[in-house]
Amino acid sequence: MRTVELSAGTIEYEDTGGDGPTVVLLHGLLMDASLWDGPIAELSADHRCVAPTLPLGAHRRAMRTDADLSPHGLARLVTEFLDRLDLRDVTLVGNDTGGALVQLLMAGGAERIGRVVLASCDAFDNFPPGLTGRTLLLTGRLSPRLFGLFMQQMRLRPIRRLPIAFGWLTKRGDAATARWMKPLLARPEIRRDTVRVLRVAAADTGFLLAAADRLPDFDRPALVVWASEDRVMPPEHGRRLAELLPRGRLVEVEDSYTLIPLDQPARLAQTIREFTHAPLTR
Numbered sequence: 001m002r003t004v005e006l007s008a009g010t011i012e013y014e015d016t017g018g019d020g021p022t023v024v025l026l027h028g029l030l031m032d033a034s035l036w037d038g039p040i041a042e043l044s045a046d047h048r049c050v051a052p053t054l055p056l057g058a059h060r061r062a063m064r065t066d067a068d069l070s071p072h073g074l075a076r077l078v079t080e081f082l083d084r085l086d087l088r089d090v091t092l093v094g095n096d097t098g099g100a101l102v103q104l105l106m107a108g109g110a111e112r113i114g115r116v117v118l119a120s121c122d123a124f125d126n127f128p129p130g131l132t133g134r135t136l137l138l139t140g141r142l143s144p145r146l147f148g149l150f151m152q153q154m155r156l157r158p159i160r161r162l163p164i165a166f167g168w169l170t171k172r173g174d175a176a177t178a179r180w181m182k183p184l185l186a187r188p189e190i191r192r193d194t195v196r197v198l199r200v201a202a203a204d205t206g207f208l209l210a211a212a213d214r215l216p217d218f219d220r221p222a223l224v225v226w227a228s229e230d231r232v233m234p235p236e237h238g239r240r241l242a243e244l245l246p247r248g249r250l251v252e253v254e255d256s257y258t259l260i261p262l263d264q265p266a267r268l269a270q271t272i273r274e275f276t277h278a279p280l281t282r
């Protein structure tokens with residue numbers, strides 16, 4: 001993994017290099033850049049794939065104590081990341097909470113973004129999303145030490161597969177979810193960051209409704225990819241997003257829950273490839 005020093009701290013990221021279209025991929029809460037390993041393996045032959053590990057609970061490098069870890073602060077961190085790497089005309093892809101951050105960037109202008117992909121993500125009033133999101137925000141009220149004790153249960157596969165954990169987020173990705181838990185379970189500074197993320201998110205749960213009001217002003221190509229069996233992110237939200245975006249298009253993916261990059265990586269990669277290679281027509 002490469003690293004870049006940003007205002008909030010050191011961010012690790014994957015960068016395949018290459019001369020093809022640049023795709024920047026954002027993960028969700030309690031996940032890291034490895035969410036995208038499957039799609040990157042498919043796309044890297046003809047794309048430059050860049051996947052940062054954001055400070056959302058599975059990161060391995062603690063952030064500064066004064067870092068802004070609110071949703072808007074994390075969106076600004078993504079903008080800073082694009083600036084520091086001088087990435088231009090990128091296709092910005094977000095899944096789960098990563099899609100929420102993409103929407104914030106879309107609402108804010110996002111000069112370096114040429115296209116966006118929203119893949120089964122938080123939207124409108126669905127924040128915190130589902131049983132998983134509501135449970136996490138409640139645990140954020142605990143002290144970092146008690147939060148860590150509560151999360152020790154996630155070492156057990158039957159617990160990870162519950163609807164309040166990852167059970168309704170992925171059909172096939174338990175090995176990845178177990179790996180994502182390791183930094184949080186082992187390191188108090190990562191638990192501290194995670195509790196901060198949860199607390200500031202709980203203080204403003206309507207931020208995506210405000211962002212949605214500005215999405216009709218986003219005039220660049222937008223692809224909405226949604227799991228037709230999603231039990232956390234309502235499929236109706238995928239249809240609404242596609243209709244709201246002036247250049248939006250919807251693709252539904254079967255046999256997947258929210259984490260399409262884990263459940264259907266090849267299908268998602270092919271959909272992204274078709275999108276990035278499509279002509280820029282209005």
